[in-house]
Amino acid sequence: MSTTDDLLTPAGRQEGPVRVALPRTWWQRHGSTTTVWSLRLALLVLLLGFWQLAADRWIDITFISKPSDIAERLGEWAADGTLWLHTWITVQEIVYGFALGAVTGALAGFVLASLSLVYRVLDPFVMALYSIPKVALAPLFIVWFGIEMHMKVLLAAATVFFLVFLNTAAGVRDVDRGLVDAVRLMGGNRWHIARKVVLPASMTGVLTGLKVAIPYALIGAVIGELVASNRGLGYLINDAAAQFDTAGVFATLVVLSVIAAVLNVVVGLLGKRVNRWKPIDE
Amino acid sequence: MTALLHTSGLTKRFAKDDVATVALRDFTLSIEEGSFVAVLGRSGCGKSTLLNLLAGLTEPSEGEVRYKDRPLSGPDTEIGYLTQSDTLMPWRGVQRNVEMPLEIRGVPSAERRRVAAGLIERVGLAGFEHHYPRELSGGMRRRASLARMLAADPATLLMDEPFGALDAQLRRELQEELLRLWAEGGQTVVFVTHDIEEALLLGDRVVVLGPIGTILLDRAVELPRPRSADALRVDPAFVALHTELAAALREGAR
Incomplete structure (x- = not known):
């Protein structure tokens, strides 16, 4: 038997698990995270070093450019404001498109999946629309909405909508009947069931949808810009490629990756907050 | 004492494609207010179906459930239901x-x-x-x-093998807690179990169910309270009841 001093449970309760404070060193706490991050950094440095070395030595620089040129180009663009202008446009398109698609997708998924008959009727139509490659919609969207920002926002939203919609609907339809019955037994009405059971239970599905949809918001916006635009990172890629400016293309790709990484972190934080009740990691 | 819960001609069928599975047929039972009724039966005899009907969670195919002399049309907050699986x-x-x-x-x-x-x-x-x-x-x-x-x-408690999955020690503790609660609060309890000893330890009355809810035996248990599991086991009255119930269960299996 351990002494009662290190027990965090109230004295006298011996049944059930007992919680004990666990003294850990800094390395035990953060050791594996540190290792992973150092290795990631090392891998990145190694790849960039190899690229720098290979460029112009084994492979023509016109095709692959080289990290130092790309960094230089980023520096130039940052200095003359090109980078900020185009990045800001693309970020706006992603954020508006994502928000629009996510909100409508989650709402539609929640409402339609709760109406079982409607869902069954609409299901094949939704799947058909979902299966259309969204790039194929770009020309139509240009006709409908012009080549301004609306078109890119809506193209991004169209992609996000389906992913969030389908995942939300799956989450709603997977709700445990037992939990719904539990609320009915407490005298809860449809509104209580929706708010206290279906909504939290479907959160996992919604979040999966949001997570999966993030890169697609970016893809939607950039494809819209590639098809027709005079501003934005997609335009920048087109413009640089037309001038055989590989460094410019890669510089834009770097910016896009950074945007994607930041968006992923945001969703990760959201997921942690909502899914606290999932099994804890050892 | 008046009948608090009353079922008459209760039948429940589950339809799947063109075949209906009958889980409960023509089941009639009256439960008095303040009594502790243990419903004993082997698995698959319609015990859970019966409780779902008593709780108002499912609608009977035929017959009706009356609670306090009113037909029960849906869940009632006066009726608490502890299901077999956890629904936290x-x-x-x-x-x-x-x-x-x-x-x-x-x-x-x-x-x-x-x-x-x-x-x-x-x-x-x-x-x-x-x-x-x-x-x-x-x-x-x-x-x-x-x-x-x-x-x-709740004034009425429906419990569906609530302690089935627990270890013997814990089950004993919770059984005692339940009896204490019942003694203080005077609720009406319908306790479903497949354990003869548990039924005799807890119930005022034991109803033994056979397939599709046929009542094989309906018997008052007049063992003195408070009952202790250890003392009961050597009580001749308990042993006699145990034998009787076991025989009834076997009868139903044939």
């Missing part, structure tokens, strides 16, 4: 789970917390108020479910 909300901690029936009833939050804290203490979960169900053992989840059911302060 996994995204709520113990305390917020226990508070839930009060929340739905619109009780102010200070009052909710007070009631929940008392119940959590009572079922021995103090110190685990903010643990999520997945962080608890099966027994602790059962206690939390029990606390949640009691939070609604």
